[in-house]
Amino acid sequence: xxxxxxxxxxxxxxxxxxxxxxxxxxxxxxxxxxxxxxxxxxxxxxxxxxxxxxxxxxxxxxxxxxxxxxxxxxxxxxxxxxxxxxxxxxxxxxxxxxxxxxxxxxxxxxxxxxxxxxxxxxxxxxxxxxxxxxxxxxxxxxxxxxxxxxxxxxxxxxxxxxxxxxxxxxxxxxxxxxxxxxxxxxxxxxxxxxxxxxxxxxxxxxxxxxxxxxxxxxxxxxxxxxxxxxxxxxxxxxxxxxxxxxx
Amino acid sequence: xxxxxxxxxxxxxxxxxxxxxxxxxxxxxxxxxxxxxxxxxxxxxxxxxxxxxxxxxxxxxxxxxxxxxxxxxxxxxxxxxxxxxxxxxxxxxxxxxxxxxxxxxxxxxxxxxxxxxxxxxxxxxxxxxxxxxxxxxxxxxxxxxxxxxxxxxxxxxxxxxxxxxxxxxxxxxxxxxxxxxxxxxxxxxxxxxxxxxxxxxxxxxxxxxxxxxxxxxxxxxxxxxxxxxxxxxxxxxxxxxxxxxxxxxxxxxxxxxxxxxxxxxxxxxxxxxxxxxxxxxxxxxxxxxxxxxxxxxxxxxxxxxxxxxxxxxxxxxxxxxxxxxxxxxxxxxxxxxxxxxxxxxxxxxxxxxxxxxxxxxxxxxxxxxxxxxxxxxxxxxxxxxxxxxxxxxxxxxxxxxxxxxxxxxxxxxxxxxxxxxxxxxxxxxxxxxxxxxxxxxxxxxxxxxxxxxxxxxxxxx
Numbered sequence: 229x230x231x232x233x234x235x236x237x238x239x240x241x242x243x244x245x246x247x248x249x250x251x252x253x254x255x256x257x258x259x260x261x262x263x264x265x266x267x268x269x270x271x272x273x274x275x276x277x278x279x280x281x282x283x284x285x286x287x288x289x290x291x292x293x294x295x296x297x298x299x300x301x302x303x304x305x306x307x308x309x310x311x312x313x314x315x316x317x318x319x320x321x322x323x324x325x326x327x328x329x330x331x332x333x334x335x336x337x338x339x340x341x342x343x344x345x346x347x348x349x350x351x352x353x354x355x356x357x358x359x360x361x362x363x364x365x366x367x368x369x370x371x372x373x374x375x376x377x378x379x380x381x382x383x384x385x386x387x388x389x390x391x392x393x394x395x396x397x398x399x400x401x402x403x404x405x406x407x408x409x410x411x412x413x414x415x416x417x418x419x420x421x422x423x424x425x426x427x428x429x430x431x432x433x434x435x436x437x438x439x440x441x442x443x444x445x446x447x448x449x450x451x452x453x454x455x456x457x458x459x460x461x462x463x464x465x466x467x468x469x470x471x472x473x474x475x
Numbered sequence: 476x477x478x479x480x481x482x483x484x485x486x487x488x489x490x491x492x493x494x495x496x497x498x499x500x501x502x503x504x505x506x507x508x509x510x511x512x513x514x515x516x517x518x519x520x521x522x523x524x525x526x527x528x529x530x531x532x533x534x535x536x537x538x539x540x541x542x543x544x545x546x547x548x549x550x551x552x553x554x555x556x557x558x559x560x561x562x563x564x565x566x567x568x569x570x571x572x573x574x575x576x577x578x579x580x581x582x583x584x585x586x587x588x589x590x591x592x593x594x595x596x597x598x599x600x601x602x603x604x605x606x607x608x609x610x611x612x613x614x615x616x617x618x619x620x621x622x623x624x625x626x627x628x629x630x631x632x633x634x635x636x637x638x639x640x641x642x643x644x645x646x647x648x649x650x651x652x653x654x655x656x657x658x659x660x661x662x663x664x665x666x667x668x669x670x671x672x673x674x675x676x677x678x679x680x681x682x683x684x685x686x687x688x689x690x691x692x693x694x695x696x697x698x699x700x701x702x703x704x705x706x707x708x709x710x711x712x713x714x715x716x717x718x719x720x721x722x723x724x725x726x727x728x729x730x731x732x733x734x735x736x737x738x739x740x741x742x743x744x745x746x747x748x749x750x751x752x753x754x755x756x757x758x759x760x761x762x763x764x765x766x767x768x769x770x771x772x773x774x775x776x777x778x779x780x781x782x783x784x785x786x787x788x789x790x791x792x793x794x795x796x797x798x799x800x801x802x803x804x805x806x807x808x809x810x811x812x813x814x815x816x817x818x819x820x821x822x823x824x825x826x827x828x829x830x831x832x833x834x835x836x837x838x839x840x841x842x843x844x845x846x847x848x849x850x851x852x853x854x855x856x857x858x859x860x861x862x863x864x865x866x867x868x869x870x871x872x873x874x875x876x877x878x879x880x881x882x883x884x885x886x887x888x889x890x891x892x893x894x895x896x897x898x899x900x901x902x903x904x905x906x907x908x909x910x911x912x913x914x915x916x917x918x919x920x921x922x923x924x925x926x927x928x929x930x931x932x933x934x935x936x
Contacts, residue, residue, distance in 0.1 A: 235921050237875070241885040242914055244921035251929070263925050269875040276829060277864055278851030282872025289876055367831035375511065376789065376835035378520040402504065406791045410828030416864070417483045417826065418906025419490040423795050424828075425911065427500075453911025 229344060230260045232299040234333070236309035236445075237269040243445050249468040250305040250336060256475040257346060266293040272312035276411050280319070287316040294329045301343060302329065305336045305468050307365030307444045308411075336468055337371055337443045341384040349474040352394035357470065358435040358462070359385060359397060360428075360442030360451065361404040371443065375404050385443060385467065392474045400431035409450035425454040433460040440464045481822035481861060486796035500794040502630060507788045509737025510836070516739075523730055528840035530723045531779035535769065541684040541717045542760065548687025552749040555757045562592035565761045569594060569676070569709060570601055572757055576707050578673040580604045584612075584698040585691060586678030587625050587782060588711050588761060590804045606668045608697040610661055617644045623798025625805055626735050626784035631797055665697065675701030679712035680781070681727060682758070685720045688748035689758060692731060692741040699745050706754040710747065714765050715778040721746075727781050730838035734785040768813065773849045777812040779839040786833035786843055792826055801826065808833035808843040815850040822861045824850040882920065892916035 231254055235247045254261045268290050271283035290313065294302055304310040310333060317330050340346060365371040365385075372383035386397055408414070408424025415421075429451050432440045440455075440462055442448050448464040455462060490496055514520045534541050546556045557572075559565035565588075573581060581603055583589065595605045595616075607616045611629040615622060618640055622628030629637070638652035647660045677698045681690040689710045691698045702708045718724060732738040750756035769775045787793050787807035798806035801823050803814030811823045824847050833843040854860055860868070874881050893916045907913070 237881065237885075240921045241882075241889070242917065244917050244919065244924050247921035248924060251925075263929070266878065268878045268881065271875070273875070274868060274872050276848065276851070277868055278824070278848075278853070278855035278860065279864070279868045279872065280852060280855065282868050285876035286872065289878070363828070363830035363832070367835060374832070374835050376832060378514050378517070404832075406828050406830035406832065408791065408828060410830070412864075413825070413828045415906045416861075417486060417792070418910060419483070419487040420792055420795050420826075421828075421906070422910030423490055423493070423496060424791050449914055450911065453907070453914065456912035457910070 229301060230262070230299045232294060232297050232302045232332075233261060233263045234294070234302050234304035234310070234313070235263065235267060236304065236306045238309070238449070239306055239445050240267070242449065243466070246305050246445050246466040246468055249466065249472040250303070253468060253472040253475055254303065256472070257344065259344070262297070262299065264293050264297045268293075270309045270313035271316045272309060273411050275312065275316055275319075283316060284320055287313075287320050291317050291321055291326060291329060295325045299332065301334055301339060302332045303334050303336055303339050305443070305466065306446065307335045307337075307362060307369055307371065308446055310335045311364045311368045335365060335369055335371070335443065337365070337385050337388055338369060340388045340471070346388065346391060346471070346475070349392045351474050353392045353470060353474050354394035355439060356396040356398055356435070356437040357389070357439045357441040357465075358400055358432045358437035360407065360432070360440050360444070360447055361385070361399075362442055362444035362447045363404070363406050365443050366404055389441075389467070389470065392470070395470075398435045398437055400428065400435055402431060407447045407451055409447050411446070414450060421450075422454070425450055426458065429454040429458060429460055429462075433462045437462060439470075441467055441470055443467045481820035482796065482800050482802065482826040483822065485800035486826070489797040489800060490795065496795050498633070499631060499797060503624075503788045503794045506627075506736055507785075507836075510734050510785055510788065513733035513737040513739065517729065517733070523726060524838055524840055526726050527730060527781075527838050528779060530718065530726060531781075531839050532776075534718050534723075535715065535775065535778055538714060538717070538769075541719060542714060545682055545684040545687060545717050546760075548685065549758055550687070552687045553756070554687065554749060555755065557757060557759045559759055559761045559763070561763045562761075565592045565711065565759055565763065566594050566597040568759050569711070570598060570603075572707070572709060573598070573603055573674055574601075576674060576755075578603060578707065580606065580668070580672045582606050582608050582668055582672040582675045582701040582705075584608050584675070584677045584701050585693055586676070586711055587622070587805060588678055588713055589676070590621060591763065592711075592761070606665075606672070608665050608668065608695075608701060609693065610658065610695060613661060613665065614640065617641075621804060623806065624784060624787055625782055625809075626787075631799070669697075669700045669704050672701065672705050674705050674707035674709065676709040676711065677702060679710050679716050679758075680731065681724045682712050682717045683719075683721055683724055683746075684717055686748060688746045690724055690728075690744065690746050692728070692744045694736075694738075694742045696743045699743055702745070702747060703751065706751070707757075708747070708750065708754065709757045709759065711759045711761060714760055714762050715780075727838070731781055731783050734836070734838045735783040771849075773842075773846055774812070776841055777809065777843075777846055779841050780809050780813075780837075781839055782809075783838060785836045785838065786841075789832045789836045790827075791830065791832070792828065796826065808847065809841070811850065812841070812843055812846040815847075815854075820861065821854050821859045824854060825861065825864075882922070885920065889916040889918075889920075893918075
């Protein structure tokens with residue numbers, strides 16, 4: 229399958245390893261991967277703040293980077309940015325070209341679960357991982373049943389990782405409570421954000437897992453800052469990095 | 476009062492006492508856990524939520540019809556019905572009824588609406604003694620505070636603090652903090668109030684149009700003690716409380732208590748459809764801004780709320796910032812949804828990470844996170860963003876929309892993070908660096924890496 233990478237600004241600038249792992253794992257799965265030029269922020273920091281005027285230019289630049297790009301799927305290793313991009317593209321552009329882009333958008337886990345399942349992993353991963361079920365992926369992309377929901381239970385993240393030999397998947401207490409990042413919330417509501425992050429980091433550490441593994445880089449960046457501040461014995465890893473290492 | 480302080484300032488103060496935050500957080504999370512168990516015990520829970528949502532939406536879409544039907548059937552039952560366009564009118568109507576019966580003491584139960592209308596101080600100013608009779612409400616009334624939660628209004632107070640308060644006000648032994656003994660003392664005190672009251676007033680959980688009845692749900696039976704003892708009973712309700720039928724009440728009642736406290740149902744769920752012999756029953760139907768909310772399609776869904784408080788219990792921000800940080804009578808997600816326009820600091824829509832837990836916990840599927848995000852947009856459109864945002868958001872917008880400028884800025888940031896000692900950068904990194912370690916910066920961006928390692932290959936294709 230021909231795949232275009234959507235690498236959000238935060239991943240591009242601060243966590244290139246996540247993007248590299250995404251590219252690498254998709255290639256190992258036999259896909260042809262391209263990285264269209266001119267990508268920028270999806271506009272989420274602005275639209276989440278209510279500032280739609282300020283978001284428009286940014287969002288449309290990102291959308292234009294994908295318009296007319298020949299590919300079957302556009303894959304992004306960041307759930308929150310993916311959701312925002314989808315919503316913002318809809319908001320600012322209702323052309324058929326925009327719809328074509330929107331219809332091809334997938335978050336990485338979603339893609340690996342729904343569209344192109346991994347046939348088999350090559351290497352074991354003999355570690356315990358505590359899954360960080362970040363809010364937007366969970367409640368807006370339906371990557372798993374949120375803990376509030378009583379309906380049919382499913383979990384795409386676990387389903388994707390389960391094929392890795394030796395992996396032990398655990399969850400923190402209050403398994404999908406928000407970690408407190410929330411974009412500009414981390415800055416505007418510093419005290420509450422930090423307390424939420426502290427509690428979440430401690431809950432992950434209390435599982436005695438070696439890694440906090442998640443699908444949303446921004447939450448991981450925030451948790452990493454909290455983990456190191458508290459000198460907790462756990463490290464953050466993006467799901468792409470775990471999968472890439474096992475392929 | 477610290478009315479002018481924004482949510483973040485008040486939350487910062489609340490967060491200073493971390494033990495209290497942990498205790499508050501845990502007490503409310505326990506309710507969420509109880510709710511999860513209760514909801515899981517109903518196999519058709521998600522279908523019930525859908526039904527609850529649809530029946531509330533249906534009623535709201537035909538509100539005038541159901542209100543008129545409710546009024547007509549109430550009157551047929553001998554109930555006096557009054558209409559109030561706002562809080563002031565509501566208070567005047569209540570006062571005129573009480574004055575006509577020369578009421579000196581009013582016992583009250585379960586009404587966030589009368590809190591919203593600030594009825595107590597109004598009646599007290601006119602010489603009527605008002606006694607809140609729900610235990611939690613009575614505690615905060617004695618403590619001279621508004622509720623900090625809509626279902627457990629004194630949740631912010633520890634039992635030792637209640638003990639001190641009761642020692643001072645109800646003369647319980649000094650140092651007494653045993654909840655059972657404190658509750659007994661409160662019960663004895665409240666019995667005296669019920670017996671000496673001239674009138675009773677309650678809120679309304681549901682108003683049933685086709686039979687002309689109001690439903691009041693309590694755990695302490697105090698609403699019934701009030702409504703049944705004095706001759707005069709008043710019930711205040713928002714226009715959003717009306718529902719078509721007793722059947723629809725059953726749908727909502729299966730979820731109300733389960734979602735609030737994890738109980739299968741409230742201990743007392745009373746239907747009042749007429750005055751007791753020789754008594755008088757009044758219902759005051761209040762708008763107070765609700766029709767304005769209905770003008771906006773997104774905000775209108777907030778009127779589906781049945782006030783179970785489930786969204787407060789699940790909200791990670793509410794649990795860690797306390798009810799008094801929201802600058803509105805109703806705190807938490809639903810408080811933001813219905814109170815954002817009353818907040819002078821324009822800050823409460825940002826007291827939320829948009830995690831969406833509230834929307835999933837809600838028994839009538841109020842899309843709280845979408846409503847809160849919508850409030851942010853309205854604030855931006857009305858140019859009433861909180862100070863910080865209005866100053867930096869346009870700059871962020873400019874920077875992000877220019878890849879060159881953004882790359883340049885982030886390039887410098889990465890170099891700074893790598894080269895400079897963090898102690899030097901921290902003061903410039905705001906709240907992030909105050910509470911967290913700064914990120915470990917990579918050498919280059921993915922862009923640069925890709926150009927160096929991959930770009931040539933894909934160009935060849």
